[in-house]
Amino acid sequence: MTNTQLPTEAQRFILVCSACHELAAMKPPREWTPAWGSPPPHSHWDGEPLCAVMTRTGYRSAEPMLVET
Structure with a gap:
């Protein structure tokens, strides 16, 4: 990707x-x-x-989240 190209949704x-x-x-x-x-x-x-992470039913894996770059 060059500096003149806008990032796609997946890249953001x-x-x-x-x-x-x-x-x-x-x-x-x-x-x-x-x-x-x-x-x-x-x-x-x-x-x-x-x-x-602790939940009402005990420890579980945390949920992932999307973060804008």
Whole structure:
């Protein structure tokens, strides 16, 4: 992309962990224990699960969020 080109919608946003704000990926974590239930669809960029957050039903992986760049 040159300086004269406008960014596309996909280039204007990044996916981040809502707990720590590090980059997130649209893929399950590299490692997941079946005792934790089915793997979440998102992970940190390095393949680790998103941060654990407390919910009414116990700890769960944080939800990712889109952030405008």
